[in-house]
Amino acid sequence: MTVPAGRTTASRRERVRDATTAEIKQTARRLLVEDGPDALTLRAIAREMGMTAPALYRYFASHEDLVAAVCADVLDELTLTLSRARDSVATDEPVERLAVACRAFRQWSLAHPREFHLTFASPAPRPPMTGGDIATPEDLSFGAVFLGIFVEIWAHRPFPVPDEAALPPAFVAQLRAFSSRVGDVLPLGALVAYLTGWVRLYGAVTIETFGHLGFALDDAEPMFEAMLDDMTRALRA
Amino acid sequence: MTVPAGRTTASRRERVRDATTAEIKQTARRLLVEDGPDALTLRAIAREMGMTAPALYRYFASHEDLVAAVCADVLDELTLTLSRARDSVATDEPVERLAVACRAFRQWSLAHPREFHLTFASPAPRPPMTGGDIATPEDLSFGAVFLGIFVEIWAHRPFPVPDEAALPPAFVAQLRAFSSRVGDVLPLGALVAYLTGWVRLYGAVTIETFGHLGFALDDAEPMFEAMLDDMTRALRA
DNA sequence: TGATTTAGTGAATGATGTTTACTATGCTGG
DNA sequence: CCAGCATAGTAAACATCATTCACTAAATCA
Numbered sequence: 001m002t003v004p005a006g007r008t009t010a011s012r013r014e015r016v017r018d019a020t021t022a023e024i025k026q027t028a029r030r031l032l033v034e035d036g037p038d039a040l041t042l043r044a045i046a047r048e049m050g051m052t053a054p055a056l057y058r059y060f061a062s063h064e065d066l067v068a069a070v071c072a073d074v075l076d077e078l079t080l081t082l083s084r085a086r087d088s089v090a091t092d093e094p095v096e097r098l099a100v101a102c103r104a105f106r107q108w109s110l111a112h113p114r115e116f117h118l119t120f121a122s123p124a125p126r127p128p129m130t131g132g133d134i135a136t137p138e139d140l141s142f143g144a145v146f147l148g149i150f151v152e153i154w155a156h157r158p159f160p161v162p163d164e165a166a167l168p169p170a171f172v173a174q175l176r177a178f179s180s181r182v183g184d185v186l187p188l189g190a191l192v193a194y195l196t197g198w199v200r201l202y203g204a205v206t207i208e209t210f211g212h213l214g215f216a217l218d219d220a221e222p223m224f225e226a227m228l229d230d231m232t233r234a235l236r237a
Numbered sequence: 238m239t240v241p242a243g244r245t246t247a248s249r250r251e252r253v254r255d256a257t258t259a260e261i262k263q264t265a266r267r268l269l270v271e272d273g274p275d276a277l278t279l280r281a282i283a284r285e286m287g288m289t290a291p292a293l294y295r296y297f298a299s300h301e302d303l304v305a306a307v308c309a310d311v312l313d314e315l316t317l318t319l320s321r322a323r324d325s326v327a328t329d330e331p332v333e334r335l336a337v338a339c340r341a342f343r344q345w346s347l348a349h350p351r352e353f354h355l356t357f358a359s360p361a362p363r364p365p366m367t368g369g370d371i372a373t374p375e376d377l378s379f380g381a382v383f384l385g386i387f388v389e390i391w392a393h394r395p396f397p398v399p400d401e402a403a404l405p406p407a408f409v410a411q412l413r414a415f416s417s418r419v420g421d422v423l424p425l426g427a428l429v430a431y432l433t434g435w436v437r438l439y440g441a442v443t444i445e446t447f448g449h450l451g452f453a454l455d456d457a458e459p460m461f462e463a464m465l466d467d468m469t470r471a472l473r474a
Numbered sequence: 475t476g477a478t479t480t481a482g483t484g485a486a487t488g489a490t491g492t493t494t495a496c497t498a499t500g501c502t503g504g
Numbered sequence: 505c506c507a508g509c510a511t512a513g514t515a516a517a518c519a520t521c522a523t524t525c526a527c528t529a530a531a532t533c534a
Contacts, residue, residue, distance in 0.1 A: 013501075013511075020512090037360065041490065053491075055513050063491060114360070121358045121447060123274065123351070143452060162463075171459035178453040195453055195460060202449060203440010210358060212439060215380060216415040216432055222408035223432060226399075250480080250532075257481090278521065290522075292482050300522060 021059050023049060028070050032114050040067065071119045074112075078119075079142045081108050086149060094152035095232050101149060102201050102228055109205045116209055120202070143198075150194045151185050159235045161189025197231055258296050260286060265307050269351050277304065308356045311349075315356075316379045318345050323386060331389035332469050338386060339438050339468075343461055346442045353446055357439070380435075387431045388422050396472045398426025434468055 010018070027048050031039045042063050043053045060066040085104030089097045109116040153159065164172060167188070175188040186194065204227050207213055208220040217223065247255070264285045268276045279290045279300055297303040322341030326334045346353040390396065401409060404425070412425040423431065441464050444450055445457040454460065 043490065052514060058512055117360050120449065121443070123354050123447075168459050170456070174454050174456065174459075192463070195450070196463070199441055199444050199450070199460065199464070200437065202444045204436055206358070206443050207436050207439045210360075212357065213432070213436070216428075217411045219407070219411065222405050222411075223436065226429070226433070227436070280521065289483060295481060
């Protein structure tokens with residue numbers, strides 16, 4: 001995804017093509033943000049660009065593919081945002097780096113709810129996790145940001161983790177498979193903490209952006225901070 | 238929502254009208270389940286029923302209204318399912334009643350992912366929580382199931398809650414408002430536990446149904462059970 | 475029984491994704 | 505330099521969608 005392509009090897013044609021492709025995705029995203037997911041139509045995008053809809057088929061095989069490309073862009077941008085947030089804290093405070101990244105995830109999502117929902121809460125046809133021909137939100141780089149922070153935390157000072165023998169064997173088997181897939185960078189118990197953190201973070205942000213806490217709270221930030229507290233405390237102890 | 242209407246006062250016309258309304262919603266839901274949210278079209282519904290699309294406007298003001306009605310039905314069904322699950326455990330084990338209801342929520346959602354996403358993860362135009370003219374998932378009955386269980390737990394044996402003085406004042410203010418809205422059935426700290434539980438439950442189920450744990454796990458049940466353990470332990474201690 | 479309300483149809487409008495045939499334009503090899 | 509070709513774009517068409525409007529037929533009611 002998002003291969004910058006070698007500077008010199010780009011012919012003129014390739015350059016204008018890439019520019020058009022980028023403009024299409026940009027326009028699509030603008031329509032999504034301004035007028036909602038239903039406004040994300042080929043005809044509207046083409047209209048905005050002073051083109052006709054069939055022309056877009058020179059750049060994307062289908063409407064679905066275009067949406068997927070927008071999602072990939074969104075994911076890249078979010079990944080970059082999270083990396084930057086993480087790097088704004090010194091490496092000798094890895095738990096704080098995690099907290100800052102989590103807050104950045106929430107802030108970005110609240111500021112970009114439609115992009116967030118399209119990318120993280122759409123019933124997209126997800127391939128059964130075979131190789132990596134399509135980008136799911138957990139694809140490498142994105143998930144790697146948080147996983148990397150957990151590696152840092154663990155290296156800095158290991159935190160209490162559930163005993164492997166206490167976990168259901170079927171769970172351990174899955175964890176082993178996942179662990180080897182990511183290069184065995186953490187003990188299984190720490191992977192559980194990582195996954196638990198992802199579940200809590202995703203859940204807190206998703207429930208807030210969908211307004212499913214509005215029945216009780218106007219501002220969910222204190223709840224979010226309480227969750228972060230709970231999470232980071234367990235990683236400091 | 239879903240007023241059964243007095244038995245005797247229903248004229249013949251009203252009865253067949255209600256039957257047709259029900260059939261429309263049923264058909265809509267079947268199309269949603271079988272062919273996905275994009276198949277939920279007025280024309281398709283009418284076609285399935287041997288009617289024409291404009292006829293449906295005698296029953297629903299718009300496509301959006303029909304979808305909202307389907308959501309309301311889904312919510313009612315889920316609420317009923319959760320109540321039943323809760324009632325399958327004796328009232329002297331209220332924490333277990335909570336666990337059983339949470340499992341029922343997950344099971345139902347996994348068995349009905351499209352209904353779940355339509356009702357709980359759609360960017361529907363949510364009114365800013367004024368009165369109650371439109372049904373959001375947290376509308377009375379649904380949220381009341383879980384809130385009721387927390388009331389039972391608290392009555393059976395109070396659990397440790399954060400000190401009110403330790404919470405941010407702005408948070409306390411919101412909690413007070415919510416508390417009075419639900420009749421002050423619990424101390425503020427216990428309300429925090431209730432809301433935290435809802436966030437964790439919603440998050441765990443949503444992340445699983447969207448497949449956002451698939452990058453690590455094939456079966457998220459052990460993670461869910463671990464979450465439940467963590468949650469119920471805090472309510473027993 | 476006659477008036478009125480109701481359920482439903484058919485045709486039409488404007489929008490959508492997608493395909494096909496066609497037309498320029500720019501690039502490239504002799 | 506120019507003949508040939510790949511590319512980017514258009515216009516027209518098709519099937520589908522939500523929605524509106526004029527109309528019909530049937531059920532209800534006074």
